[in-house]
Amino acid sequence: MTQDLHENLRENDDRTESEDLTQWAAREVLRLAEEDYRRGVRFWADPELAARVRDLMKEATAGPGRVQAPRGAVLPAQARVESAARSGPPAAAGMPGPAAPGAGSPGPVSRPASEAGALGPSTSGPPTSGATSGMSTPGTPGAPSKRPVWGAPPAATGRDADWAEQLEALRQEALVCRKCALCETRSQVVFAGGDARVPLVFVGEAPGADEDRQGFPFVGRAGQLLTKIIEAIGLDREQVYICNILKCRPPENRNPAPDEILACGPYLTRQLEILKPKVICTLGLFASQYLLETSEPIGKLRGRWFAYRGIPVMPTYHPAALLRNPNLKATVWEDVQLLRKKLDE
Numbered sequence: 001m002t003q004d005l006h007e008n009l010r011e012n013d014d015r016t017e018s019e020d021l022t023q024w025a026a027r028e029v030l031r032l033a034e035e036d037y038r039r040g041v042r043f044w045a046d047p048e049l050a051a052r053v054r055d056l057m058k059e060a061t062a063g064p065g066r067v068q069a070p071r072g073a074v075l076p077a078q079a080r081v082e083s084a085a086r087s088g089p090p091a092a093a094g095m096p097g098p099a100a101p102g103a104g105s106p107g108p109v110s111r112p113a114s115e116a117g118a119l120g121p122s123t124s125g126p127p128t129s130g131a132t133s134g135m136s137t138p139g140t141p142g143a144p145s146k147r148p149v150w151g152a153p154p155a156a157t158g159r160d161a162d163w164a165e166q167l168e169a170l171r172q173e174a175l176v177c178r179k180c181a182l183c184e185t186r187s188q189v190v191f192a193g194g195d196a197r198v199p200l201v202f203v204g205e206a207p208g209a210d211e212d213r214q215g216f217p218f219v220g221r222a223g224q225l226l227t228k229i230i231e232a233i234g235l236d237r238e239q240v241y242i243c244n245i246l247k248c249r250p251p252e253n254r255n256p257a258p259d260e261i262l263a264c265g266p267y268l269t270r271q272l273e274i275l276k277p278k279v280i281c282t283l284g285l286f287a288s289q290y291l292l293e294t295s296e297p298i299g300k301l302r303g304r305w306f307a308y309r310g311i312p313v314m315p316t317y318h319p320a321a322l323l324r325n326p327n328l329k330a331t332v333w334e335d336v337q338l339l340r341k342k343l344d345e
């Protein structure tokens with residue numbers, strides 16, 4: 001789409017008399033995003049492109065006069081786009097979001113003002129060794145970061161002063177747990193991944209084969225998709241905490257059994273008690289129904305705010321469901337935008 005935009009800037013400068021470059025560029029981005037969506041391109045799944053479009057939109061919709069290019073000025077297309085991307089700090093802006101197939105125009109979706117502009121390039125990758133304990137090392141001071149200004153626990157979160165010790169003690173307990181039959185078939189316990197210091201927790205249902213082998217949650221194909229979902233809200237995997245209801249893999253990746261959830265659920269309950277996250281995102285039916293104590297289907301739960309012990313919870317589809325049905329990506333995209341908005345409040 002970026003290439004299309006450059007070509008259109010060069011060849012199709014069809015601005016009206018009353019339209020300045022910023023307004024026209026915004027219109028072009030929306031039109032091209034809509035075209036891409038019709039062609040089946042989900043640009044949000046490409047973090048680099050999504051960030052590029054987001055930056056363009058922020059600049060282009062920041063108001064008249066942001067890009068001072070008089071009508072008819074001779075600017076190479078690339079330079080004009082670069083000019084738009086460089087001019088001043090970003091402001092809150094709309095971003096074209098994918099609509100349901102056949103729903104026509106994608107339409108603008110509000111984005112948090114603190115996003116993207118101050119956020120550096122994606123640094124996501126495989127889990128670090130620290131992820132085993134749910135901890136990771138701080139970033140380099142002064143280095144570009146996508147992390148919002150959250151402050152460090154416990155002061156910013158109301159956690160106990162010894163929360164890290166409590167979490168490690170819980171992990172050690174889980175690592176040798178034999179409370180249900182899954183201990184007989186697991187390769188290893190998958191306690192959590194990501195950064196335990198942050199206030200955003202994703203909760204899935206259970207480890208799969210890859211997770212059982214590697215000891216980290218969400219490292220298979222569904223995990224790669226979760227990484228893209230996280231990147232779609234300007235974060236990376238090391239800036240969230242990820243865990244499951246079950247800490248051991250059910251054989252053949254079958255659904256968690258009620259007795260297994262009963263046995264293992266208290267680990268999740270305790271994790272959340274210790275972490276006191278600001279926002280929880282439940283992935284899929286089991287995590288959503290367990291935390292929200294409901295039997296409603298995920299299709300009715302997703303995209304709505306609930307509360308778990310006073311903590312806002314956003315249920316959405318499990319990434320594995322998106323692998324089976326890619327049409328759900330647009331829905332999840334909408335859900336995680338709400339998530340990021342809540343996070344930035």
Ligand code: SF4
Nearest residue numbers: 177180183247248264
């Ligand atoms: S699934 Fe949970 S309760 Fe069952 S053995 Fe593993 S850690 Fe223990």
